[in-house]
């Protein structure tokens with residue numbers, strides 16, 4: 565007789581993998597993690613910028629990132645974590661709020677320096693034009709890490725403790741009786757490789773059928789939905805309206821042989837543009853910009869040179885005042901998804917009205933940097949019924965009904 569899974573995690577991105585790792589550390593047996601694509605072709609965890617900072621505006625977001633960063637420092641070599649700092653430039657409209665957070669950062673042990681425009685120039689001489697910038701924060705212990713290595717760290721550690729990761733399993737339905745999940749239905753691809761048309765399911769949500777598909781039903785005691793930007797659509801299988809939508813975010817990779825950012829970490833312009841030297845440098849720079857008018861949806865197209873020219877290069881060129889950023893070479897780029905909740909803060913907790921269904925996701929641009937503490941909180945909740953280290957109650961998915969909004973306005 566097949567062993568029954570105690571815990572089934574749907575979605576093997578960084579949050580599903582971190583949750584599995586923490587559960588395994590707690591010696592929980594019979595944990596299974598399923599995903600249509602363990603390689604993560606469309607998973608945000610493979611398509612992000614690798615930034616890690618504790619400087620947020622909501623207390624819970626600061627605390628989750630701070631605790632995670634403390635852990636990342638202990639495994640820095642494994643995950644290529646480099647605390648090269650975050651330089652965050654503020655427009656006037658946000659500067660007062662940034663200043664008001666100073667005491668909170670201090671009390672949480674997050675070192676942050678506040679910089680006037682003169683000091684910004686000495687730290688970032690390439691920005692000769694500081695128009696629209698009132699001040700900046702510099703947080704020296706924040707930095708950059710390799711998200712793929714971090715995800716693999718969690719996965720390998722979980723596997724070493726007996727966790728099973730099942731590839732090519734697409735979650736398609738659930739049996740629910742009186743607020744209790746009895747079964748999870750999946751379709752399993754048994755064909756060769758994982759063709760693009762199969763992966764496309766994640767974008768189009770077309771039902772899968774035909775040769776090489778088998779159905780498989782799981783009967784776990786507890787289910788944790790970690791499908792990231794798909795939380796809203798997978799929630800429908802549980803007959804729940806989860807207020808999460810996918811939003812495309814684009815990243816460009818380009819080279820610059822005149823500017824060297826290799827010794828500096830992430831730089832966030834007041835316009836929302838962010839960039840850092842990629843892969844230790846060699847003139848390679850990764851930059852992102854979040855379009856304000858981006859429509860919701862599973863969109864993965866990269867707008868190529870037009871995105872780079874208009875959203876990235878133009879902003880940098882203006883900052884450089886004609887002296888810097890004059891000879892940038894666009895190389896390539898990609899798109900990934902943010903999972904967005906109504907207040908842009910993650911959801912973590914038991915799904916309202918369900919006895920044995922939990923969800924964790926919608927971490928917008930913070931899922932990597934908070935993954936350690938989010939996974940820990942989820943593992944504590946499902947095993948102990950409460951949080952024993954950091955109180956993550958504010959992230960309860962039911963908070964919107966109770967007016968408990970946590971608007972994170974330092975999101976980019």
Ligand SMILES: Cc1cc2nc3c(=O)[nH]c(=O)nc-3n(C[C@H](O)[C@H](O)[C@H](O)COP(=O)(O)OP(=O)(O)OC[C@H]3O[C@@H](n4cnc5c(N)ncnc54)[C@H](O)[C@@H]3O)c2cc1C
Nearest residue numbers: 575577578579608609612613615735792900930931932933
């Ligand atoms: C451009 C960009 C830049 C970012 N920059 C940063 C950054 O600098 N720092 C940071 O901390 N965060 C950043 N993020 C955010 C971060 O990447 C995400 O918050 C994080 O990866 C979310 O992880 P997840 O595990 O929730 O989701 P995902 O990694 O998306 O994993 C969800 C998984 O669910 C699977 N799935 C979905 N539906 C089904 C189904 N029906 N059946 C089976 N499997 C299913 C998918 O295949 C996927 O593997 C960025 C994101 C983007 C897009």
